[in-house]
Amino acid sequence: METEQFRQFGKTAIDIIADYYINIRERDVLPSVLPEDFIRLMPENAPESPEKWQELLEDFQKKVIPAITHWHSPQFHSYFPVGVSLASIVGSLLCSGLGIKGSTWISSPACTELEVVVVSWLAKMLGLPEYFQNTAAGPGGGVIQGSASESTLVCLLAAKHRMLREMKASNKEIDEDRIKTKFVIYTSDQSNSSVEKSGVLGSMITRLLKTDNNGQLRGETLKKAFENDKSKGLIPCYVVASYGTTGTCAFDPIDEIGPICREEGVWLHIDAAYAGTAFVCPEYRHLMKGIEYVDSFVFNPHKWMLVNYDCSVLYVKDCFDLIKTFDVKGDIDVNDEKETVFPQYRYWQIPCSRRFRALKLWIVLKIYGASGVRDLVRTQVNLANHFASLVRGDSRLVIEPEPSMTVVCFRLRKGDFLTEKLLEYLVNQKKIFMVAAIFRNHYVIRMVICSQFTTKDDVDRSWNTIQDGVNYVLSHSHRFNHRKSLLTNRRLSLDIERV
Numbered sequence: 010m011e012t013e014q015f016r017q018f019g020k021t022a023i024d025i026i027a028d029y030y031i032n033i034r035e036r037d038v039l040p041s042v043l044p045e046d047f048i049r050l051m052p053e054n055a056p057e058s059p060e061k062w063q064e065l066l067e068d069f070q071k072k073v074i075p076a077i078t079h080w081h082s083p084q085f086h087s088y089f090p091v092g093v094s095l096a097s098i099v100g101s102l103l104c105s106g107l108g109i110k111g112s113t114w115i116s117s118p119a120c121t122e123l124e125v126v127v128v129s130w131l132a133k134m135l136g137l138p139e140y141f142q143n144t145a146a147g148p149g150g151g152v153i154q155g156s157a158s159e160s161t162l163v164c165l166l167a168a169k170h171r172m173l174r175e176m177k178a179s180n181k182e183i184d185e186d187r188i189k190t191k192f193v194i195y196t197s198d199q200s201n202s203s204v205e206k207s208g209v210l211g212s213m214i215t216r217l218l219k220t221d222n223n224g225q226l227r228g229e230t231l232k233k234a235f236e237n238d239k240s241k242g243l244i245p246c247y248v249v250a251s252y253g254t255t256g257t258c259a260f261d262p263i264d265e266i267g268p269i270c271r272e273e274g275v276w277l278h279i280d281a282a283y284a285g286t287a288f289v290c291p292e293y294r295h296l297m298k299g300i301e302y303v304d305s306f307v308f309n310p311h312k313w314m315l316v317n318y319d320c321s322v323l324y325v326k327d328c329f330d331l332i333k334t335f336d337v338k339g340d341i342d343v344n345d346e347k348e349t350v351f352p353q354y355r356y357w358q359i360p361c362s363r364r365f366r367a368l369k370l371w372i373v374l375k376i377y378g379a380s381g382v383r384d385l386v387r388t389q390v391n392l393a394n395h396f397a398s399l400v401r402g403d404s405r406l407v408i409e410p411e412p413s414m415t416v417v418c419f420r421l422r423k424g425d426f427l428t429e430k431l432l433e434y435l436v437n438q439k440k441i442f443m444v445a446a447i448f449r450n451h452y453v454i455r456m457v458i459c460s461q462f463t464t465k466d467d468v469d470r471s472w473n474t475i476q477d478g479v480n481y482v483l484s485h486s487h488r489f490n491h492r493k494s495l496l497t498n499r500r501l502s503l504d505i506e507r508v
């Protein structure tokens with residue numbers, strides 16, 4: 010492709026994106042396609058001869074767009090938000106435009122150094138402990154990873170390595186291979202499934218501990234689990250607590266969990282993938298009481314902070330725990346105090362190479378400012394509260410648990426079966442998209458304010474759609490076959506958050 014063609018292609022693509030967002034309300038949130046419809050539209054083989062970019066964009070409009078779920082529709086209320094902003098799209102474009110790969114400092118100095126700058130800015134914006142700032146004294150710092158799942162795995166591997174080093178320091182004769190099989194990871198039964206996946210990937214015994222009536226992992230429960238495992242000769246090694254569980258956005262009490270982990274020398278990691286962004290607002294910082302006990306903390310600007318996927322920021326108290334685990338060549342001097350301001354980031358992560366993701370973050374922070382992010386959080390929490398007040402006004406529905414951040418869970422008083430039918434009915438209508446969670450053995454529908462474009466009128470529109478669904482389901486309840494799902498194809502079925 011010639012540069013002049015690129016200019017036209019790129020400008021047209023930008024126009025398409027701009028129009029897509031301007032007209033986002035005109036589309037149903039869910040596409041009207043069945044599995045494999047899209048594959049059938051595509052040729053069996055790649056084109057032999059080059060095609061024109063104009064034809065390609067026509068295909069994009071006619072074939073791709075009708076087969077996507079519109080995550081930024083104001084009626085998208087599923088999962089958690091996925092970050093996007095027009096500013097961040099430009100950041101992604103510039104990042105791709107430069108086409109660089111940062112693996113060492115010299116491979117692109119700005120790629121490393123801008124990351125050091127923006128993750129330090131973020132640590133201050135969220136009010137995290139000073140030792141997480143790369144630019145502060147000490148071995149702590151932040152790094153951009155691809156996902157919270159990766160960050161949780163990276164810290165699991167580092168926790169395992171640290172525990173082994175400490176055990177070897179007191180007994181050189183230990184059988185490393187045998188000891189490693191005794192390490193245990195603990196998390197709550199409400200944590201994201203990525204934590205359990207880390208346990209599988211890191212070959213560690215995993216305990217999903219029971220939460221209390223608010224979906225929180227209590228210190229007492231953790232302590233008992235440690236004691237139980239120790240009595241069997243197992244070794245507590247890694248705890249993942251949540252600030253904002255995926256199902257109901259519960260916050261684990263770190264002031265209870267932290268001292269127990271510290272006493273046992275167990276690595277404590279916080280998964281704040283979605284809700285971490287809320288700490289830009291000082292009024293939410295009481296929820297991070299006990300943060301000083303934490304070894305690592307991850308949150309995803311690619312969820313609630315307007316940054317396009319992927320951008321997950323991981324903070325560690327001691328970067329040498331990562332380096333000692335991943336620097337298999339022994340490149341780094343572990344006494345180098347400059348490592349946090351001049352990091353060889355490839356030893357803080359799994360891949361060798363890395364994208365210039367800091368560019369997106371930098372652009373978003375500059376274009377929106379910290380106040381822009383605070384406004385987004387506050388506006389969306391207010392919208393969720395508005396929705397909750399509408400639900401509370403309808404005696405056929407009950408909210409459970411109490412709303413947290415932008416997550417409002419509700420169910421029909423008439424029972425779980427009809428609540429499930431309500432969700433299926435609504436999803437089949439394609440005007441609104443929500444998923445379910447199980448809370449205290451009840452099937453609840455999660456309504457999350459996700460799109461940055463959602464206004465109070467949009468929430469009212471979603472509420473009207475839900476009320477129509479409630480009317481329909483309650484007036485047709487006798488017709489539902491108690492075994493057969495309303496959904497015609499289970500591939501379209503809804504994810505249910507962990508029981």
Ligand SMILES: Cc1ncc(COP(=O)(O)O)c(C=O)c1O
Nearest residue numbers: 156157158201203254255280282
């Ligand atoms: C609390 C929590 N942790 C982790 C994840 C996984 O995030 P990622 O896709 O960045 O791995 C999610 C996804 O929604 C989540 O809600």
